[in-house]
Amino acid sequence: MRELGPTLETDRLILRPPRHEDFPAFAAFAADERVMRFLGGVAPSGDAVWRGMAELAGSWALLGFGMFSVFEKDSGRWVGRLGPWRPAGADGAWPGKEVGWGLIADAQGKGYATEGAAATMDWAFDQLGWDEIIHCIEPRNAPSIAVAQRLGAQHLRDAVLPAPINVTVQCWGQTREQWRARR
Numbered sequence: 001m002r003e004l005g006p007t008l009e010t011d012r013l014i015l016r017p018p019r020h021e022d023f024p025a026f027a028a029f030a031a032d033e034r035v036m037r038f039l040g041g042v043a044p045s046g047d048a049v050w051r052g053m054a055e056l057a058g059s060w061a062l063l064g065f066g067m068f069s070v071f072e073k074d075s076g077r078w079v080g081r082l083g084p085w086r087p088a089g090a091d092g093a094w095p096g097k098e099v100g101w102g103l104i105a106d107a108q109g110k111g112y113a114t115e116g117a118a119a120t121m122d123w124a125f126d127q128l129g130w131d132e133i134i135h136c137i138e139p140r141n142a143p144s145i146a147v148a149q150r151l152g153a154q155h156l157r158d159a160v161l162p163a164p165i166n167v168t169v170q171c172w173g174q175t176r177e178q179w180r181a182r183r
Contacts, residue, residue: 004060008068008123010115015068015083017060018053022069025078025104026053034105038141040165056081065128067100070116072107079107083120084128095159095171096134099124101147113147121151122183125176134173136161148172152182 004017018026029035030049059066067083080103086094099120101113117135124130135153137144153172161167 004057005065005068006123006127008119009073010119012073013079013112013116013119014071014073015116015119016071017066018057018069018081022078023050023053025069026081029080029102029104032105035102038138038144039102040167055087059085059087065124068116068120070103070112072112079104079112080116082113082116084124084130093162095136095157095161095169096132096173097124097128097130098136099133100135101144108143113144114150117147117151121179125179130176132173132175133179134171136169136171138167139170145170145172152178 007014007016009015027046027049030052056067063086065084065086067081067085069078070080070082071077072079080101082101082103083099085098085100086096099117101117103112121133124133134156135144135148135151136159137148149172151174153174156171156173159169159171161169
């Protein structure tokens with residue numbers, strides 16, 4: 001199988017573009033109410049999960065970037081998806097160039113989101129040439145706000161995500177220069 005993008009490694013994680021064999025883990029992730037509370041809600045069907053996963057893979061094919069499937073190095077277990085994200089087509093309706101994250105429930109609180117997001121931010125700034133990265137976070141999602149703060153992000157603005165999402169989010173973020181000064 002031809003890889004759509006790079007594989008990144010951190011101390012504890014392996015990140016690579018989604019593959020067909022990741023689907024059962026994506027489906028379990030999308031069916032967990034605890035996980036999906038701030039990520040658009042539980043997927044209504046397996047078909048919806050498949051389309052969502054295909055959208056991530058398609059982003060790699062069409063744009064040269066997208067969210068990665070995240071695996072624990074020690075166990076090889078799929079624990080989530082995170083990375084560069086800018087959906088909504090060519091019209092640019094997304095509020096900015098985002099690095100986002102979503103992890104299965106028992107992988108949360110271990111620092112994986114911060115570790116993986118930092119690696120993908122380095123990659124996005126260095127390889128994609130992004131000047132700013134944002135994190136779109138629902139205002140009640142305190143754990144994700146804490147991750148953004150650990151990454152050095154500041155609350156920049158509020159935005160409404162484009163249809164069909166139509167949710168008001170806080171955009172946390174920083175410039176490449178701010179990120180590099182902290183690294």
